[in-house]
Amino acid sequence: MPQRIKITVRPSAGHPDVLTIDDAMQQVLDVFRLLDHAPGVEWKLVSATTNSPLSIEAEATSFDATVDVSVVARGQKQELAKNLSQLERGELPTDPRFNVALAKRLFARNQNGIGETVIELEGVRKPLSITPRVAKRAVEAIEQKTDNDLYASSVAREEIGSIEGKLSDVGTHRNFPAVKIVTKFAGDVWCRLSDQLQHQFHNKAEYADVWEHRRVIVTGRIRYKADGVDFVNATDVRLIDEKHVDVDAIAVRDFTNGLSIGEYLDRFRDGKLG
Numbered sequence: 001m002p003q004r005i006k007i008t009v010r011p012s013a014g015h016p017d018v019l020t021i022d023d024a025m026q027q028v029l030d031v032f033r034l035l036d037h038a039p040g041v042e043w044k045l046v047s048a049t050t051n052s053p054l055s056i057e058a059e060a061t062s063f064d065a066t067v068d069v070s071v072v073a074r075g076q077k078q079e080l081a082k083n084l085s086q087l088e089r090g091e092l093p094t095d096p097r098f099n100v101a102l103a104k105r106l107f108a109r110n111q112n113g114i115g116e117t118v119i120e121l122e123g124v125r126k127p128l129s130i131t132p133r134v135a136k137r138a139v140e141a142i143e144q145k146t147d148n149d150l151y152a153s154s155v156a157r158e159e160i161g162s163i164e165g166k167l168s169d170v171g172t173h174r175n176f177p178a179v180k181i182v183t184k185f186a187g188d189v190w191c192r193l194s195d196q197l198q199h200q201f202h203n204k205a206e207y208a209d210v211w212e213h214r215r216v217i218v219t220g221r222i223r224y225k226a227d228g229v230d231f232v233n234a235t236d237v238r239l240i241d242e243k244h245v246d247v248d249a250i251a252v253r254d255f256t257n258g259l260s261i262g263e264y265l266d267r268f269r270d271g272k273l274g
Contacts, residue, residue, distance in 0.1 A: 003060040003073035004046065004122045007031050010053040012115035019113045022066035024054040027117055030106045031056070034075045034083070034099060040067035040194075066196035069228045070167055078120040079081075084119070084128055087138040096225045157224050163189060163232060164240070166213040181216060185228040193217045193234055215240040226231035 007028050011019035012252030032043055043058040082091040087103060095222055110130050117130040130138075164179030173190035178196050180190050220234040228255055256264040267273050 001070060001123070003032070003044065003070055003077065004057060006055065006057040006120040007116075008053050008118040008120075008121070009114055009115075009153055010116040010118075012113060019115075021050070021054075022111055023109055026107060027109055027114060028054070028056050028083075030102060031080075031117075031119060033102055037128070040064040041072050042068060042136075049158045066194050068195040072176065074123065077124045079124045080174055081121050081128065083123070084130075088128065088130070088134050090137040090141045091143075092141055097223075097230060098236050099148065100142055104139060106130075107135040107138040107142075111139070121212060139167060158221050158248070159224075160220070161222050162217050162219045163191075163222060163229070164215065164217050165189065166215055167210045170210055179210070179218075179234075181218060181239065182213075183229075189232060191220070191232040191237065193233040193237075197234060197237065209239065 009019075009024040009027050021236065025233060035043075040062045042061055042063075044061045046057045046059045047055075048057070049055045049183045056077055060069045061114075062069045079095065079098075083098045083103070086093045087107065093103075106117075115132070119128040119130070121128070163181070163186070163219075165183035165186075167179060168182045168188065169180035171180070173180075173192055176191045178191040178192045179219065180188055183189055217240060218232055218234050219236040219238070220232050222232050223230045243267050259267070264273075
């Protein structure tokens with residue numbers, strides 16, 4: 001099923017001439033900027049009208065055959081709906097990755113020239129209507145945080161690398177198929193599986209490996225938040241072959257050259273071992 005988003009920007013009823021094309025277009029662009037970043041997914045323009053009201057419709061697409069656009073785009077829309085709905089109610093989003101400062105800019109325009117911004121997330125929830133009253137409530141909620149808090153809540157970076165840990169669960173992470181690993185330094189980390197990796201996973205690991213908490217190395221794009229690792233967009237999951245070595249296989253029977261342990265240690269301390 002195609003995943004679409006429609007955004008309509010209406011001018012203020014009392015001041016229809018205040019809305020500029022720049023503000024209207026930036027309002028549309030900021031909605032798409034607030035979507036959770038998903039590698040391989042792009043939003044293509046389906047239709048647009050610059051007549052009043054301005055209306056833009058876009059559909060998720062991908063040039064990567066391994067990306068399941070339907071699942072990924074739906075997850076993006078659900079996260080956006082949850083975060084904006086929290087602000088609509090005058091609450092701060094609990095998602096640490098959500099760009100609160102950018103959201104404040106979007107809501108502020110609805111207090112200065114834009115009468116209503118309607119965001120239709122097809123198949124996810126009823127249309128979200130941002131009016132000046134809703135915008136005022138959202139901006140007030142955001143401004144309760146200090147500038148430092150706002151900055152910290154939106155800090156995120158990514159790097160390509162590997163992370164090691166023990167398999168602990170198979171499920172979904174924000175609607176993305178994923179496995180969870182327990183790491184020594186970052187705690188529990190969800191690793192999202194690409195569509196291709198999902199099909200390959202049964203050749204790389206079995207459910208018994210999860211139950212036995214086998215060690216794995218996950219390679220991909222590691223997403224960080226302010227206080228550590230957020231999640232991994234995995235490109236590979238590889239089991240670590242743990243070899244159990246028998247003590248008898250590595251024991252050296254004549255290591256002390258016939259001396260008892262006590263005699264060997266005494267000579268070692270006295271520096272008489274030659």
